[in-house]
Amino acid sequence: MSALKPLKIDVVSDVVCPWCYIGKKRIEQALALAPDVPVELTFRPFFLNPWVPREGVSRDDYLTQKFGSPARYKELASRVVDAAAQEGLEYHPDRVQRQPNTIDCHRLIHWADAIGKGPAMKQRLMELYFRDGGDLTDIDVLVQAAAEIGLDANEVRAKLATDADVDLISGQANEAAEKGISGVPTFVFAQKYAVSGAQDPAQLAKAIRHISEEINAQAAE
Structure with a gap:
């Protein structure tokens, strides 16, 4: 068993952020490049679009408000679609019909984290949204996704109906904003070093090794 102190990595991101989708894959690739470093990986909430109501809005209305028009977003999206494809991920912007408020998604990730399935829940929701164009405002869609990664469907449905x-x-998302996090994904190492953006896996792996060595050297003093 490793005697090294685990490195805590908090990934502040949102389910509907395409660069967060890519960033999740890249941090996983980075961990694979540093398999000897023990890590505790946790996904933390961020609201990319806090103004979107709980029931969501139509995708066209959202794109018009945020980018000027759906056509304008289509021009901008090609870069991120290509970047996703390079990581073996699928992003089909044209399939998305509804823009969700993501607080329920973050609740699911939090509940899944209690059984060690937070990353799996995050991945499933992102696949539903980016790959399949799934409606993340639909309770049935959320419950099904939760059941697929091992949560109890009836329990999840009942909890989603409450606050x-x-x-x-909301408090965790506000805390991230208060700490100055405005762009996501942001990777926070050992609760004190922050790196923003979907960084190259090799660079992330380098940071993981360096900071792990630092915290373990401090622990040995």
Whole structure:
């Protein structure tokens, strides 16, 4: 068993952020490049579009408000679509019909984290949204996704009908904003070093090794 102190990595991101989708894959690739470093990886909430109501809005209305028009976003999206493809990910912007408020998604990730399935829940929701154009405002879609990664469907449905952990998730997202995090994904290492953007896996792996060595050297003093 490793005697090294695990390196805590908090990934601040949102389910509907395409660069977060790519960033998740890249941090996983980075961990694979540093398999000897023990890591505790946790996904933290961020609201990319806090103004979107809980029931969501039509995708066209959202794109018009944020980018000027759906056509304008289509021009901008080609870069991120290509970047996703280079990581073996699928992003089909034309399939998305509804823009969700993501607090319920973050609640699911939080609940899944309790059984060690936070990353799997995050991945499933992102696949539904970016690859399949799934409606993340649809309770049935969320419940099905939760069941697929091992949560109890009836329990999840009942909890989604309440405000369970809404304040907790909102508080964590607000805390990230108060700490100056405005762009996501942001990777926070050992709760004190932050790197923003979907960075190259080799650079992330280098940071993981360097900071792990630092915290373990400090622990040995």
